[in-house]
Amino acid sequence: MEDSELILTEDLEKTYQDGVEVRAVRGIDLLIERGEFTAIVGPSGSGKTTFLNLISGLDTPTAGRVLLGGREIGNMSGTELSDFRRDHIGFIFQAYNLIPVLTATENIEYVMILQGIDRKKRRERVMELLDLVGLADKADTRPTMLSGGQKQRVAVARAMAARPSIILADEPTANLDSVTSGELLDMMHQLNRETGMTFIFSTHDTLVMQRAERLLTLRDGKITADETGSEKSIPGIDGKKKDEE
Amino acid sequence: MVFLKLAWRNLFRNRGRTLVSTAAISIGFAAMIFYHGIFYGMKNNMYRTATESFLGDAQIHGIGYRSSRKVEDLITDLPALTDSLEAEEIVRAYSPRVYSYAMISSPANVSSVQLIGVDPEKEKKLSNMDENIAGGKYISGPDDNGLVIGIKLAEILRLEIGDAAVVTVSEAASGDLSQALFRVSGIFDTGDRNMNRSVALAGIETARGMLALEESAHEVAVDFTSLEYGLSDSLFFWDKYSRDGNKALSWRELAPQLVSAFQMSENIISFVGLIMFVLVAFVILNTIFMSLYERTFEFGVLLAQGTRPLQMGRIIVLESLSLAVVGLIAGSLLGLLVTLLFQNIGLGMSGEGVEFMNVTVTTDIYPVLEPEPFVKYSIGFMVCTFLISLYPAFHAARLKPARALSREL
Ligand SMILES: Nc1ncnc2c1ncn2[C@@H]1O[C@H](COP(=O)(O)OP(=O)(O)OP(=O)(O)O)[C@@H](O)[C@H]1O
Ligand SMILES: [Mg+2]
Numbered sequence: 117m118e119d120s121e122l123i124l125t126e127d128l129e130k131t132y133q134d135g136v137e138v139r140a141v142r143g144i145d146l147l148i149e150r151g152e153f154t155a156i157v158g159p160s161g162s163g164k165t166t167f168l169n170l171i172s173g174l175d176t177p178t179a180g181r182v183l184l185g186g187r188e189i190g191n192m193s194g195t196e197l198s199d200f201r202r203d204h205i206g207f208i209f210q211a212y213n214l215i216p217v218l219t220a221t222e223n224i225e226y227v228m229i230l231q232g233i234d235r236k237k238r239r240e241r242v243m244e245l246l247d248l249v250g251l252a253d254k255a256d257t258r259p260t261m262l263s264g265g266q267k268q269r270v271a272v273a274r275a276m277a278a279r280p281s282i283i284l285a286d287e288p289t290a291n292l293d294s295v296t297s298g299e300l301l302d303m304m305h306q307l308n309r310e311t312g313m314t315f316i317f318s319t320h321d322t323l324v325m326q327r328a329e330r331l332l333t334l335r336d337g338k339i340t341a342d343e344t345g346s347e348k349s350i351p352g353i354d355g356k357k358k359d360e361e
Numbered sequence: 362m363v364f365l366k367l368a369w370r371n372l373f374r375n376r377g378r379t380l381v382s383t384a385a386i387s388i389g390f391a392a393m394i395f396y397h398g399i400f401y402g403m404k405n406n407m408y409r410t411a412t413e414s415f416l417g418d419a420q421i422h423g424i425g426y427r428s429s430r431k432v433e434d435l436i437t438d439l440p441a442l443t444d445s446l447e448a449e450e451i452v453r454a455y456s457p458r459v460y461s462y463a464m465i466s467s468p469a470n471v472s473s474v475q476l477i478g479v480d481p482e483k484e485k486k487l488s489n490m491d492e493n494i495a496g497g498k499y500i501s502g503p504d505d506n507g508l509v510i511g512i513k514l515a516e517i518l519r520l521e522i523g524d525a526a527v528v529t530v531s532e533a534a535s536g537d538l539s540q541a542l543f544r545v546s547g548i549f550d551t552g553d554r555n556m557n558r559s560v561a562l563a564g565i566e567t568a569r570g571m572l573a574l575e576e577s578a579h580e581v582a583v584d585f586t587s588l589e590y591g592l593s594d595s596l597f598f599w600d601k602y603s604r605d606g607n608k609a610l611s612w613r614e615l616a617p618q619l620v621s622a623f624q625m626s627e628n629i630i631s632f633v634g635l636i637m638f639v640l641v642a643f644v645i646l647n648t649i650f651m652s653l654y655e656r657t658f659e660f661g662v663l664l665a666q667g668t669r670p671l672q673m674g675r676i677i678v679l680e681s682l683s684l685a686v687v688g689l690i691a692g693s694l695l696g697l698l699v700t701l702l703f704q705n706i707g708l709g710m711s712g713e714g715v716e717f718m719n720v721t722v723t724t725d726i727y728p729v730l731e732p733e734p735f736v737k738y739s740i741g742f743m744v745c746t747f748l749i750s751l752y753p754a755f756h757a758a759r760l761k762p763a764r765a766l767s768r769e770l
Pocket of ligand 1: 164
């Protein structure tokens with residue numbers, strides 16, 4: 117995936133059919149380039165999670181297509197898609213990110229085991245990543261013994277383990293206090309600049325919106341605003357966190 | 362292997378549930394081991410009762426005697442045969458016997474019987490007729506003139522110890538009738554109804570005299586040093602003593618109905634075992650499904666990270682097998698313990714004993730401890746578990762990542 121056009125969606129749609137019909141994503145055309153640090157905002161139910169799931173192949177669109185580095189993921193088999201995610205996409209979720217029965221090290225190295233990387237190389241990479249997120253001393257700790265912020269740092273390290281081109285984070289700071297959130301964001305932003313990895317967040321957190329270089333606003337499954345740099349208009353910029361819906 | 366690690370550690374996550382499942386599995390497994398032990402203990406008991414009461418582990422006859430039952434179908438060269446048996450390492454005891462159909466009459470009644478002439482010294486080492494004397498005494502020597510009859514026969518003929526009875530047989534060569542007057546010197550009571558009803562024992566020389574026979578016999582019963590020899594088809598003994606007009610048969614061939622009855626029971630326990638395994642495997646199925654539902658989000662995370670569908674299935678299969686292994690180890694220990702315990706104290710046969718194939722067993726049962734059921738049932742159980750785990754594995758392999766992730770805890 118050398119192209120600078122990293123993620124391209126064409127007329128992307130997702131309609132859920134569980135009893136009632138919900139049109140969660142209604143025709144999104146979007147281009148995300150390599151190295152972006154982008155946040156997707158919008159009220160609850162606007163389709164942020166659905167959109168992230170679609171562009172990472174966790175879910176299949178009802179219509180339209182997704183191209184990742186020029187490859188259409190809709191044409192991939194289950195195994196191909198698994199391997200594609202393993203090699204190219206890192207995930208950070210809101211919470212319960214880590215596998216509780218595995219230590220920090222084991223959580224981080226899991227994806228490398230899937231890739232068939234040998235133990236020595238894996239352990240080197242894990243140490244490097246733990247250093248990067250400032251948790252070298254927690255290598256053998258299980259998630260239950262880590263604080264919320266520490267858990268998310270491990271999750272960031274884990275998402276980066278396979279050196280993916282994209283890291284998708286669905287409300288990564290939702291369960292963290294603002295100080296911890298700020299630290300986590302600083303860290304991710306630095307990693308973004310140093311490694312060129314693309315970060316895409318969904319968020320309700322104004323802190324995230326402030327740090328993001330590009331801000332996409334979703335409303336009822338459509339992109340209603342796409343702002344970069346100084347032109348960003350951030351709801352609730354007065355410093356208080358926006359109310360959780 | 363990371364999948365095994367995941368499976369194994371998840372097992373110890375919900376300790377309570379794992380404990381309950383393990384208890385169910387291990388009790389089921391231990392029950393099978395114990396049941397097996399009792400069954401084989403009973404079988405050995407039965408075989409021993411059958412072979413020790415009169416049958417012996419093997420018998421040698423003249424060819425044709427078993428089908429004709431004619432007095433003249435004798436063993437070829439008895440002295441040479443007994444010399445040879447005397448030298449056999451695996452032969453613990455042997456006893457020549459003379460048989461004839463006879464008519465026995467008392468003042469009260471008449472009955473047909475099987476007159477068997479035995480050499481008491483030899484016979485004592487082989488059968489336990491001498492231990493089953495209910496009144497009077499056993500035959501005292503080859504030319505003892507007394508008659509030892511079954512308890513049922515004594516009842517029919519209304520004979521008591523010391524009473525006289527007339528025995529009529531036909532002589533070997535001429536077929537002429539020959540009669541002799543006996544005194545009842547003993548009454549036996551074995552567990553075998555047929556014997557109690559229709560056998561009369563006499564000294565072997567006395568019987569030969571009545572039948573006009575030289576030093577010969579219709580049957581030589583043989584007792585091996587181990588029950589196992591009687592179960593072995595490949596033993597050279599059978600060939601060696603099936604020559605020159607004689608035929609050697611193992612007790613299995615002599616009492617095939619006993620063997621086939623046990624064969625059937627064996628099939629029944631295999632079937633019961635299978636049902637038990639399926640039930641126990643369902644315990645595993647339930648446990649795995651519960652754990653799968655609880656961890657749906659976690660599976661979503663594994664899927665998002667690029668775990669392939671087949672690998673998801675493998676995690677489930679491994680988790681099921683891990684649970685089975687823990688259950689098996691606990692069950693084996695429990696089964697071992699219970700079997701050992703009852704091996705020491707024995708299982709009492711209450712009251713009259715148990716009758717099986719005309720043989721009444723009154724001795725206690727001691728469960729047999731063999732490696733075989735441990736191996737056999739473990740393999741069977743693992744296979745069952747594997748097959749059953751394919752169902753939740755299939756379920757896990759088909760999980761949609763987005764769906765799994767939308768299930769928050
Ligand atoms: N599996 C599903 N089945 C049916 N409807 C769904 C499903 N997942 C989401 N929806 C619906 O689709 C719409 C978009 O949901 P989505 O989770 O993408 O919103 P969101 O922007 O991530 O919201 P939030 O900020 O609360 O996380 C909502 O109306 C939601 O109820
Ligand atoms: Mg969401």
